[in-house]
Amino acid sequence: MIEQTENWKDQFRYQSVEQHIMGLIESGTLGRGDKLPSLRTLSRTMSLSISTISQAYVELEKKGVVESRPRSGFFVRASSHRLPAPTRCDPTPAEPKRVSRNKLILTVLETVGNKEIVPLGVICPGTELLPGKSMARIMNQVVRENADTSLAYETVSGNPELRRQLAFQALERGDRFGPDDMIITNGAIEAVYITLRSLTRPGDIVCIQSPSYYCFLQLLETLGLRVVEISSCPNYGIDPAELREVLDKYDIRACIFSPNFNNPDGSLTPDDAKKEIVSMLAERDIPLVEDDVAGDLHFGPVRPATFKHFDERGLVVLCSSFSKTIAPGYRIGWMVPGRFRDKALEIKATTNVCGASPTQMAVAEFLRQGLYERHIKRLRAAFAKQADTMHLHMGRHFPPGTRVTRPQGGMVLWVELPESVDSVKYFYAAKAEGVGIAPGSIFSTQNKFNNFIRLSCGGAWTPEIENGLSVLGDIATGMAR
């Protein structure tokens, strides 16, 4: 394993070489035993140094994709097959259901923060990828410069400079809202909570993606809401046609969708589908709660749009956070509540008045100093690389019939195991071996994902992760028999 370089540009360069070669293999251009392009050739065609190409080839060899033969060059290995992507997208929406997954979810959450467990079950960036030192320096700066105000209450809507910085970010991706349109929350989950409290009463029906982030299910359960699930397809996210059917059939009071790299299936709903969905809901006056926590984590060059971008009637409530990018423990989220602002402020004020001052000040200063842009580029590259490496490794260790998503962003892999595998039993078996996973069944009120598991690709590649994946492959192989 090449030492993780401090310079993300280098990392990005040799990663692009790896991706190029993987593309040639997957498209069939390069088959088993074929020789890779020479270092000199590829250096010329990709306009990269020979040492970068060489570094990438060595990396591919360590992943077992290629092998070097003395004095001959690099060749495609036999076992470098990729697992296919899951295909199942059940298009029939289920009847409204009461949610009752809390007990299983709490059992899964018990493994969170347990340092003895290989952290493939938790969706949280590895600390080695987070800006610990910069944030410590900045925190020191802001509390010294504001010894008094950092102890004082913020306004209910949150630190003005933080909201201003967030509005700048939004402007850069083409979203039209200002600092006064936002409310700072304790993480995105609080933003979703405030929105649901503002919009719904117990017994109301909310439409969600299937699979959907289990914390949403847990929240819906504690609020006494019912859900209708529509399929989220790893390839294209939410299908507007299926949503239309559901809206015609049920009295939906709100939707909660994660269009950009949905947790757990990593799906990306295309921008034109987003536009269609926003307009469809606007016709019916139905609010849309948008979870955009992974929106900045696109592996490709272009940031996908938000639902909010297409919102002309203030019906989309954009919810996001820095928990997946800067600092999970700072609990900095935000919402753009649109026409529900007054009610949202009231719920925020009566829940906990406002967020903590020093953490808001520190994140505002991190953004103001322009550190976010550079950091997020590095993070994207790291997550893309980790997803790729895990994919390759799983190809060698998981049984036939296993399918894995190839996400275009985010930090999750959604794995479909052979049908005979029960993911809850699998969860306990993996836990007994010291490896954390999230079982598919907690991501839906139905039993559609019983043979699915979710893995995190938000850390760095370590011997523990490598070994953990091998263990998971062995368990799957045993259970698939």
Added chain:
Amino acid sequence: MIEQTENWKDQFRYQSVEQHIMGLIESGTLGRGDKLPSLRTLSRTMSLSISTISQAYVELEKKGVVESRPRSGFFVRASSHRLPAPTRCDPTPAEPKRVSRNKLILTVLETVGNKEIVPLGVICPGTELLPGKSMARIMNQVVRENADTSLAYETVSGNPELRRQLAFQALERGDRFGPDDMIITNGAIEAVYITLRSLTRPGDIVCIQSPSYYCFLQLLETLGLRVVEISSCPNYGIDPAELREVLDKYDIRACIFSPNFNNPDGSLTPDDAKKEIVSMLAERDIPLVEDDVAGDLHFGPVRPATFKHFDERGLVVLCSSFSKTIAPGYRIGWMVPGRFRDKALEIKATTNVCGASPTQMAVAEFLRQGLYERHIKRLRAAFAKQADTMHLHMGRHFPPGTRVTRPQGGMVLWVELPESVDSVKYFYAAKAEGVGIAPGSIFSTQNKFNNFIRLSCGGAWTPEIENGLSVLGDIATGMAR
């Protein structure tokens, strides 16, 4: 005005002289025109230096209580009368009511944080009394020593060291619970919110004190709960006999009481009444939400007990915070949920997962270094002094018929104006003159407190406060005609 001394011991000393003299005046021992004891005499009887006594006499002169006559000494002035305390305690509990005070409350809250307004309406310690520099130093220390973990999620129940320190504090006042019995929350209001979400459903009846902290009313309204109010008397707080009547008459699902220096009337429910109340509720299996945010702010030598202290069945949920003592903007509260712990953890997790890490770490370290004890002593002395000074000043500026509480702790004065004064009109008139107050009517669902206002005594005595009180007196005089 004597410059505020850095040394709280000195402050405490000459304050004790002031209190001694005030006691002599109020008891009638010293009447109008009487000569005060000579510096030498008092120095001997109180075992304090002549300069301390002299400083106190000068202070009393500046407050207008006494006057110095050249070569004669100090004499009691004519106008140094104290306003009496409010007496009204309506013993008839009202029918259960839906709460609908939110709009007025939000208007009042708009003045919060407005630097143009004299801050007599906000219950928040003045920044000059808070440990800004110590906290900045400690925050710097904890984020540098924990650059990685300060970015990471805390457990749902909160930072273990903070809970350990809080358990030590509890042990010192004789409460029996450990670190694992607590959950850290974003302020006490979130603790109350989590408890109500755990215990009640919309439409349920909750019993509260009257008057009661308006944020509780606001919270009850947003949760769709109904309330029954029982009288809170400035002199003795909650009357167990009156509570018994209410419990016999209505199906009460929970009580929310602030036994120690209730906001707004400052009342202290005696410890034997607390014991009786806890046992009465235990017989009926009714949970008691205890707000103890002002418990550490006793002016006398003994910290009053908590309800929790008498709880043998896990029915009391103790809620408190450091928002009135260390740092409002750190949003550090906690709860001891007793038998409702599982449900409370679930609500906490689905509302915002956990509190911010750096602020929890910093407060834990502040406690661990033993800085709280010294700080809170200073704060108590400052609040007691401010209450006293405001009292004296109001005696000269408010119209006859005005009554003011003489709290034994906390940071509020509860003022009964002549009956003809409408506190909402008064609020707007004061706001127009640049002075913040809280109108009595927001502290109850009934119209019992229309001629009451609440003033904060949590700052230091400044010309702005002095002038603000004079303005308030003039407005009251005008409206009382």
